[in-house]
Amino acid sequence: MAQPSEIQIQVNDHVSMALLVAGEGEPVIYLHGAGGLFWDPYLDQLSNQFKVYAPFMPGVGNSTGLETIRDIWGLVLTYYDLFDALEIDAANIVGHSMGGMIGCELAATDPSRVKRLLPIAPAGLFDLENPMGDIFAMLPEELAQRIILDTDSEIAKAMFAMPDDMDEKVAMVITQISTLNAAAKFLWPLPDKGLKDRLYRIKAPTTIIWGKQDGLIPVEYAEVFRSKIAHADLQLVDQASHTVQLEQLGTCLELTLQFLTADNLTQVA
Amino acid sequence: MKFVSFNLMSYRDLPADFEQKHDSVWVTPPKTLYDPRIGHDTYHDYIDALEYSIDLGYDAVGVNEHHSNAYGLMPSPNLLGSILSRKIRHSDTTSLIVLGNSLALYNPPIRVAEEFAMLDVLTGGKFIAGFPVGTSMDTNYVYGINPSELRERYYEAHDLIMKAWTTDEVFTWNGKYNQLRYVNTWPRVAQDPHPPVWIPGGGSIETYDFSLKNNYSFSYLSYFGHKYAKKVMGPFWQRAEELGLDDNPYRAGYCQLVCVSETDESAEKEYAEHAMYFFAKCMHIDPRLVEAPGYRTVASLKAGLRSQLDGSAKFGSQLAGEGLGWKDFIERGYIIAGSPDTVAEKLKEAAEELHVGNIILINQVGSMPRELLMKNLQMFAEEVMPKLQDTWPEWDSSDYWPSGFADSYSTPDDQANKQEA
Numbered sequence: 001m002a003q004p005s006e007i008q009i010q011v012n013d014h015v016s017m018a019l020l021v022a023g024e025g026e027p028v029i030y031l032h033g034a035g036g037l038f039w040d041p042y043l044d045q046l047s048n049q050f051k052v053y054a055p056f057m058p059g060v061g062n063s064t065g066l067e068t069i070r071d072i073w074g075l076v077l078t079y080y081d082l083f084d085a086l087e088i089d090a091a092n093i094v095g096h097s098m099g100g101m102i103g104c105e106l107a108a109t110d111p112s113r114v115k116r117l118l119p120i121a122p123a124g125l126f127d128l129e130n131p132m133g134d135i136f137a138m139l140p141e142e143l144a145q146r147i148i149l150d151t152d153s154e155i156a157k158a159m160f161a162m163p164d165d166m167d168e169k170v171a172m173v174i175t176q177i178s179t180l181n182a183a184a185k186f187l188w189p190l191p192d193k194g195l196k197d198r199l200y201r202i203k204a205p206t207t208i209i210w211g212k213q214d215g216l217i218p219v220e221y222a223e224v225f226r227s228k229i230a231h232a233d234l235q236l237v238d239q240a241s242h243t244v245q246l247e248q249l250g251t252c253l254e255l256t257l258q259f260l261t262a263d264n265l266t267q268v269a
Numbered sequence: 270m271k272f273v274s275f276n277l278m279s280y281r282d283l284p285a286d287f288e289q290k291h292d293s294v295w296v297t298p299p300k301t302l303y304d305p306r307i308g309h310d311t312y313h314d315y316i317d318a319l320e321y322s323i324d325l326g327y328d329a330v331g332v333n334e335h336h337s338n339a340y341g342l343m344p345s346p347n348l349l350g351s352i353l354s355r356k357i358r359h360s361d362t363t364s365l366i367v368l369g370n371s372l373a374l375y376n377p378p379i380r381v382a383e384e385f386a387m388l389d390v391l392t393g394g395k396f397i398a399g400f401p402v403g404t405s406m407d408t409n410y411v412y413g414i415n416p417s418e419l420r421e422r423y424y425e426a427h428d429l430i431m432k433a434w435t436t437d438e439v440f441t442w443n444g445k446y447n448q449l450r451y452v453n454t455w456p457r458v459a460q461d462p463h464p465p466v467w468i469p470g471g472g473s474i475e476t477y478d479f480s481l482k483n484n485y486s487f488s489y490l491s492y493f494g495h496k497y498a499k500k501v502m503g504p505f506w507q508r509a510e511e512l513g514l515d516d517n518p519y520r521a522g523y524c525q526l527v528c529v530s531e532t533d534e535s536a537e538k539e540y541a542e543h544a545m546y547f548f549a550k551c552m553h554i555d556p557r558l559v560e561a562p563g564y565r566t567v568a569s570l571k572a573g574l575r576s577q578l579d580g581s582a583k584f585g586s587q588l589a590g591e592g593l594g595w596k597d598f599i600e601r602g603y604i605i606a607g608s609p610d611t612v613a614e615k616l617k618e619a620a621e622e623l624h625v626g627n628i629i630l631i632n633q634v635g636s637m638p639r640e641l642l643m644k645n646l647q648m649f650a651e652e653v654m655p656k657l658q659d660t661w662p663e664w665d666s667s668d669y670w671p672s673g674f675a676d677s678y679s680t681p682d683d684q685a686n687k688q689e690a
Contacts (some may be wrong), residue, residue: 059417066417070445137410137557170574174567181563185417188409188561 023047031099059182369399522627547635
């Protein structure tokens, strides 16, 4: 696997963001989920064809300034500031889970800033009849069962590995808690912050990827996203839960590359 | 030394298999386990006990706030406080302490300024205001406050309440979480400049500084007694020294379960089952709901995570589940129990070791019935308290205890003069 480099950008007067960067070519911005950012095989392979920018959300990793961001709107403006700093007018966005939700917000708030949108099992909706699980009230083993079909797989083991050394363990748990705290800022107590009423504004060509056996955000939510986003294509991937892009790496990469390289995409007028 | 007769108002009639059948005493305990007829008697027994504590001459009677909680049945402690104020107003010795209102949960927070001012006036200036952040279960899980905002909301609410209490003019508040064009809380507080403030906490680093810098009294509220409290009070006094402050014991208090009987043996006979009820049932808390991410700051996490990860910090029901019983509770200091001499001796030793002036007594332990509660209160007040009251004779408690009605209040004429000047 290629080693991404970590860069630090002061995006405005109150937020400094750390990004993992790798690859050459057209830029793709990857927005991570509530569990944090890890350079995984999906990102690694994506960087074979694109220049991948993967920012740590404010409050996660070396990205600072979470406390200066009041709400989703403030977060959206922060990402536009990041686009400006990277000199990207209209971004290709891939976002997983909470990152997918942020991607949708970015595409809905100022449609001109998003060129293509690829949400993977995005958060942002809540159905009382079919509620998504509460990630803030789960034991680690319960979370594992919710987000990955085969909890004995190498991917699962890598995701939930704990170091033996106590100092490393303490440091890791603090990182996990800080990451979840940043996510909670935008997902607590329910992830529905009104996105449903804004989805109609998205004009970017959109492909939604969802694991058919998603144990965290029910696959039924996918249809809501598809129906409310004007030009959206929905791809359900079998034998995959919430970590679909790692569980079905080949299929998801193929769908991703197809979507990001298609040249006949037209923006909705 | 001063003594608070404190009551959590626990439900005494949880089923014997509660902790086996249900995940938690807090946040998710099935409401169907609560029988309002039993609850009616329970509330009135506890109110009777607090009123009796006033007769017995405790320095204060105390109530607190919890939500969706079967061991703490006071979602609104101010309601109970208002009942108690009727008797406290006639008392020469006893104050009311609400320990307290979780500030971030009140919208707008001037509600606390108003209700606490009502209690201050109702009691005749014999009121102590408790300002807890509140537990994560109460604030984040039950009341839905975003954990990343909880402490900011708490500090903003505190500043707003303090300004409301100490400002005579109508003022405007433009905060991050509260915008109020006209702040002018009535009634004004009875004490000058405001009721003493106590900060109950679980020992987060930030709380030490907040208490010390504002000259509030810090109360360490854990149910695990004096030996455990040492871990918190040690760093607290160290911080006081670093800040160049004196070590007035009334700057701090701690919470202690206490059971008094004629002899050490009869204490075990009378209280053991109720102590077991407390630790096995009332402390049966779902680990999923103990702490939202961000509830503790990184600094506090660094200080406390190790003991959680290596398994040395455990919940009450885990302890009970491991077969711990009365003798372990005594040995570990969770409970101070026995004859009046035994209790007095141990409590004095504990208070001196912790260097605290305020003892918050949990005399109602778990399922204790009315008669036993009254006996516990009486024996402590008559046979233990007199032995300990002069423990800190050289220290002045008046910064941290109520002072009654202020001698004088500013008048409209003062206002006019001030404006002319």
